[in-house]
Amino acid sequence: MNPDDRIDFEDLPSDQMLFVNRCCDQFEETWQRDGAASLSMFLDSLECSDARTHLILQRELSVLDAQYRKSLGVEVSIKDYSAWCKSLTKADLDEITRAVSQTTNVADRLHEGQRVGDYVIEMCIGRGGMGQVYRARHELMGRKVAIKVLLQQTSQDPQARRRFEREVQSVAAMSHPNVLTAFDARDADGMLCLVTEWIDGQTLADRVRETGSLSVTEAIDLCDQAASGLQYAHESGFIHRDVKPSNLLVDAAGNLKVLDLGLAKLRQNLDGAVPSDRPHDDVLTKSHHIMGTAEFLSPEQARFPDQVDVQSDIYSLGCTLFFLITGNPPYCGDSPLDTVLSHIESETPSLARSNEDAPVPAALVDLVQSMMAKDPADRPRSMTEVRLRFAELQNHSPSPLAMPPTPVSRKRVRQGIAIATCIAGILLVVAASISSSKPTQPTATSNGLIFNGQTSYAMVPDFEVPIPGQSMIEVVVTPRAGRLPCNVVTWTGDTSLVLFIMQGRKWGIATLGNGKSALEVTVDEMAMDETCLVAARWIGDDLELWINGKKAETQPIAYPLFPNDPMLCFGGTPAGMLPDEQGTRFFRGTIHSLRLSKHPLPDPAVYRSGLDSQPSTLALFEMRAGQDNTTTDATDHRWTASLFDTRWAD
Numbered sequence: 001m002n003p004d005d006r007i008d009f010e011d012l013p014s015d016q017m018l019f020v021n022r023c024c025d026q027f028e029e030t031w032q033r034d035g036a037a038s039l040s041m042f043l044d045s046l047e048c049s050d051a052r053t054h055l056i057l058q059r060e061l062s063v064l065d066a067q068y069r070k071s072l073g074v075e076v077s078i079k080d081y082s083a084w085c086k087s088l089t090k091a092d093l094d095e096i097t098r099a100v101s102q103t104t105n106v107a108d109r110l111h112e113g114q115r116v117g118d119y120v121i122e123m124c125i126g127r128g129g130m131g132q133v134y135r136a137r138h139e140l141m142g143r144k145v146a147i148k149v150l151l152q153q154t155s156q157d158p159q160a161r162r163r164f165e166r167e168v169q170s171v172a173a174m175s176h177p178n179v180l181t182a183f184d185a186r187d188a189d190g191m192l193c194l195v196t197e198w199i200d201g202q203t204l205a206d207r208v209r210e211t212g213s214l215s216v217t218e219a220i221d222l223c224d225q226a227a228s229g230l231q232y233a234h235e236s237g238f239i240h241r242d243v244k245p246s247n248l249l250v251d252a253a254g255n256l257k258v259l260d261l262g263l264a265k266l267r268q269n270l271d272g273a274v275p276s277d278r279p280h281d282d283v284l285t286k287s288h289h290i291m292g293t294a295e296f297l298s299p300e301q302a303r304f305p306d307q308v309d310v311q312s313d314i315y316s317l318g319c320t321l322f323f324l325i326t327g328n329p330p331y332c333g334d335s336p337l338d339t340v341l342s343h344i345e346s347e348t349p350s351l352a353r354s355n356e357d358a359p360v361p362a363a364l365v366d367l368v369q370s371m372m373a374k375d376p377a378d379r380p381r382s383m384t385e386v387r388l389r390f391a392e393l394q395n396h397s398p399s400p401l402a403m404p405p406t407p408v409s410r411k412r413v414r415q416g417i418a419i420a421t422c423i424a425g426i427l428l429v430v431a432a433s434i435s436s437s438k439p440t441q442p443t444a445t446s447n448g449l450i451f452n453g454q455t456s457y458a459m460v461p462d463f464e465v466p467i468p469g470q471s472m473i474e475v476v477v478t479p480r481a482g483r484l485p486c487n488v489v490t491w492t493g494d495t496s497l498v499l500f501i502m503q504g505r506k507w508g509i510a511t512l513g514n515g516k517s518a519l520e521v522t523v524d525e526m527a528m529d530e531t532c533l534v535a536a537r538w539i540g541d542d543l544e545l546w547i548n549g550k551k552a553e554t555q556p557i558a559y560p561l562f563p564n565d566p567m568l569c570f571g572g573t574p575a576g577m578l579p580d581e582q583g584t585r586f587f588r589g590t591i592h593s594l595r596l597s598k599h600p601l602p603d604p605a606v607y608r609s610g611l612d613s614q615p616s617t618l619a620l621f622e623m624r625a626g627q628d629n630t631t632t633d634a635t636d637h638r639w640t641a642s643l644f645d646t647r648w649a650d
Contacts, residue, residue, distance in 0.1 A: 178229030231383035243316035311376035318371025453482035453588025457572030482588030517561035535604035549606030
């Protein structure tokens, strides 16, 4: 055949393109289901009368077959393809050869105990379109990391290799609490490996698969964290290109990390792809294939893969939010191509109609609809705008956005985080006032310190007060909707006591004593926008939470705490106190007063006026206005708290 007469996939009519893609999907599914497939038998089973389409089928299926054979350790002979597919040209056979050379062989994968630079492989934890992912540890420091094998063999072109190095350096330079940190890249026997931080957690795809759809409140919080990481990436010059639930990882404390940032572009630059484990996962990045995942792919990315921008990531995040709330992607066809065409041609589904069993706020329906608009010009202009819309939903809803999901005790925990980190959701506490026969909510007064939920906190750096065997935190607060988990009071040292709120708006108490950590959270959801009095009391092995003078029903959760420097913080914690990946857990709302007590403990206060100074009082902050950037406690100790980005209530 004259090279000028070569027929390519793009030259086929649209119906034939669809037919070829469906055949390729079926062939891949056979390999993935059975671990083997016969190319010649599969070709014979197809009913295809068009010679051009049959030629393209032979070419595409041969490449797929060769990749799966190499990936699974099955012998590959280029001569076999000449016999099975007699219409293949030398150029076609060369393409098969390249595909084989760029595919990871089972025998070439890393194994337990193998060293990659300073890291020792512990186990393989997954495999997908980008290759294998392993858990490893640093040989000297003992730190756990994740190692992702990107490609078994890199291009021999030095420029291509240099592009890879530049991209990895750019990704590794990024630092944000909601972006997985990349440490470096290594070459292990021809395999390019990306070394990242290790997060003991669960992807949102797995989360929904195991427990079902999320509450609106939690879905918004998680997508807001994702938007924060993506906003940082966009400002750093990166477009993710593959935003989806399986690329969003959340740990036991509810902190979310965006995975694989920059790797989509790396994969394009390296001109290689590894067959995916799932038929609807990553689509191969060959000249006519689409970079991304069909269920979450923007229309413009499907048409022009090389011309994606911020708007494409916004669209994919909108699809992800839709999935988290409904449990299903917005579009799902019989094949990836059918799904992609739905993104382009079908009417945008309504979140309200897709989730009729659980009412969704109209403002959220409108936001998701705009994020998933067909025309990029009709979407929010940036992730900053998306986050502002999320904040409006969180802050101005007249009632809780949704009932919280049934609490689940999480046992997957990180080993080696500083205490305030482990304070898995550490929170905000409240104050209450009640009648003599029945407690009633305390009345908010003019004094109080307002925390913005983003940068505000108060700190007593010299609070070197050992936490006694019996101790209590009492706080009068007016909580507002904000990101969870968040800290209200963090009292740390070798022994620690923390008052926090976790996902689902649950009050919690966390303690560390004699190397043993314990956490309890309320069964019932807390009230927002109402001033209340909350007490966290620790007596021996008993952890108690009291709301407005009444003992609350609680349940334990698992999470480890670790010793930290002696310090007292409320409303949040300084950036240096927690590891970067854990954030600072800022509280949004007003703290009106705070009391810390030791043995002999008084009964938990019922009225706000009950928070007075007693012999057992270690500190009492009344938050009276007019003290500028500090507030001083009312006891003889005269502890002074420095205030950061707070303001006094009017």
